[in-house]
Amino acid sequence: MIGVDMTDNRIGNIVIVGGGTAGWMSAAALCRILHRDCKIHLIESDEIGTVGVGEATVPHIASFNKLLEINEPEFVRQTQGTFKLGIQFNDWGRVGDSYVHGFGSLGHDLSGIAFHHYWHRAYAAGAAKDLGAYSLNTLAAPQGRFMVSAADARKDSPLAQIAYAYHFDAGLYAQYLRRYAEARGVKRTEGKIQQVLLRPNDGFVDAVVLESGERISGELFIDCSGFRGLLIEDALHTGYEDWTHWLPCDRAWAVPCTKVGPPTPYTRSTARGAGWQWRIPLQHRTGNGYVYSSRHISDDEAASVLLSHLDGEALGAPRPLKFTTGRRKKFWNKNVVAIGLAGGFMEPLESTSIHLIQSALSRLGLLFPTREFSPVLTDQFNEQSIFEHERIRDFLILHYYATERRDTAFWAYCASMDIPDTLKNKLALFKDSGRFFREGEEMFTVVSWVQVMIGQRIELAAHHPMADNLSGPELREFVEHVEKVIASCVQAMPPHQAFIDRHCRADYTQIP
Ligand SMILES: Cc1cc2nc3c(=O)[nH]c(=O)nc-3n(C[C@H](O)[C@H](O)[C@H](O)COP(=O)(O)OP(=O)(O)OC[C@H]3O[C@@H](n4cnc5c(N)ncnc54)[C@H](O)[C@@H]3O)c2cc1C
Structure with missing residues (x-):
């Protein structure tokens, strides 16, 4: 008899906090790469809204679109897009x-x-x-x-x-990805998170509680809540490295x-x-x-x-x-991975933020944890993310200096x-x-x-x-x-x- 694998410790329940570009890019990518039974739940608040900018990209986005099997002309049409050399x-x-x-x-x-x-x-x-x-x-x-x-x-x-990227309408891009993700089973809840509950034994995030009283629990949390970093900072106090002295625009x-x-x-x-x-x-x-x-x-x-x-x-x-230019001290802390503005921000001089969302997702895919959350994976994720951010930071500083x-x-x-x-x-x-x-x-x-x-x-x-x-x-x-x-x-x-x-x-x- 073929038995059920009782040792399956794969993550089966992911909560994405935030429905801006980062939240919907995360939802679209994760529903594409994770196993069929993994539940993905995205929470966003219409009242808080999104930052709503972020309209220029770099050529690397082609590999994200390829992963999603996006039809380019359709994508450009639906986002009022143009091309960027x-x-x-x-x-x-x-x-x-x-x-x-x-x-x-x-x-x-x-x-x-x-x-x-x-x-x-x-x-x-x-x-x-x-x-x-x-x-x-x-x-x-x-x-x-x-x-x-x-x-x-x-x-x-x-x-x-020919290497090229796109310009697109940020709002239409998020809507495009939302349609994509919802069609593939991502569940969306509209509502404002009021409280983040931590597990008493290890301080991992256990659940978030909405203003409505609804409690949504998960095994892995993706914090795409924007500059504030609702989970990574407000709940886990991860800390932030400020780079304003090198990149003074704020x-x-x-x-x-x-x-x-x-x-x-x-x-x-x-x-x-x-x-x-x-x-x-x-x-x-x-x-x-x-x-x-x-x-x-x-x-x-x-x-x-x-x-x-x-x-x-x-x-x-x-x-x-x-904004405050810089980065979170850790992008992945306990069972929270901060992606998008929740992880940090460098001004849009070279249109790098959407790329950083994409590369964080690709890194998360490669270092995806089990329920055990091996710290070795977390450390590797943080090390690679810090390296990537610091090299981009240097390139941006070059323009000013x-x-x-x-x-x-x-x-x-x-x-x-x-x-x-x-x-x-x-x-x-x-x-x-x-x-x-x-x-x-x-x-x-x-x-x-x-x-x-x-x-x-x-x-x-x-x-x-x-x-x-x-x-x-x-x-x-x-x-x-x-x-x-x-x-x-x-x-x-x-x-x-x-x-x-x-x-x-x-x-x-x-x-x-
Ligand atoms: C001035 C400026 C120009 C930019 N230009 C570019 C560019 O040209 N190219 C580029 O690549 N990037 C650019 N960026 C960066 C880009 O805008 C962001 O990387 C991108 O929009 C991702 O934002 P986000 O999804 O992380 O955050 P947000 O858009 O802020 O989304 C946060 C989400 O979290 C939700 N949320 C927050 N708190 C709660 C709560 N309590 N309960 C429930 N939901 C909550 C919000 O409702 C929202 O859905 C620019 C940024 C700025 C500031």
Whole structure:
């Protein structure tokens, strides 16, 4: 007789607290990867609401959509989405500067040496254009061109591997994921949690109690309750590491405006006197926000700076957001895993928050516990999460620190602040010899770092000596060839709007 496995200690009951982007991404991913009998219960409060921003992503989201088997045109249509080839940074190195941090590759590496070394040599000799001319994304973005990878392109053509992400309406994205998760059995309860009950013996969370008196218990709790961290902080007092001294922006105003032209296939970030302004084009409107340091500008002044720099007409009054940049000391504590803003927050300069939700879910999948909650799994989860956050933190600090701006107290502070040793070492190596190494599984690639370092006017004392192996004419020919290939590929790309119209145009009349 085939017996029932009495030793099954798999988790069978998960409670997700929060129904923002993090809560619904967690619900959608977990119902996809966990065993059929595992119950997933999501609680959200309409009265508290969600943060409601978070509309620009990075290319890694493709693997999340693949896991969910999402149909891309349908997804873009339903979220009023557009495509993103990178981020344009204006006025960051100096007022008047503009560069694009494009996704994907840069130029063409030769004999194992990264392209930027050859570029540096050629540029110094006056034989190369600005770095952006050698990246498909960077060149295509300001020209407003976009397409997904061409299936019929030669394997080595830049058109065969176009890296891109999305802009989408945060509210519609959460609704999309909610439909997905509920259709696969996730139970949703609307209500405000009033109390968190801990098990007396070990301090694990036992249940949450709603205002209605309903008690919902679980074995594993995913805290997606936003900045406050209802379980991870209020109940478990995990602690928070504050990074405001390195990333001084602590507030934002957000406001959508009417669109005034075809959507750009990139996010725009414009440095302002006490922070920076984002511009995220969607199909039906444009999202805008001013992320600023409250020590350097008043709230009223910041709101008026934002409103005076919109492309179109503001659709409503700006909404204020306050945050403390940093991370929870532990992302996983006892039987609570904090995902999304409950785990920490770094400003949206490189659109990393949704990615951090996704990578936390992937890590949770890989380190998924049994009812025993082995501390070894928990420690590993925390170690990897901390590493990931700290490397992203360094990349963001780079944008502020590597500036020649001193025109306001904010920029003077950024340029003179002490920075983490990990970043100091990377900068020293790059300035000295153009070398850069991606550490372990850190999020940003060498190409990302190089584009931002060069874009922020960091000067190299030298390049790799092997880039001198080409003769002068060989070098010129190589660099010109790369430029020509990129330019001709960009010419073959359709306008972004035409691509959307053809494949995934949303129905504007469906917008609430
Ligand atoms: C200014 C700004 C700009 C941003 N831009 C980007 C961007 O461009 N790209 C990007 O990737 N990310 C961005 N982010 C981050 C992104 O918005 C968040 O990562 C994302 O929205 C996830 O939020 P969340 O779900 O963790 O929290 P929230 O949206 O705050 O959701 C919290 C949920 O918890 C529920 N809740 C809280 N307390 C209770 C309670 N007591 N009882 C019941 N339910 C409760 C709420 O009802 C809500 O459903 C930005 C963030 C900010 C602040």
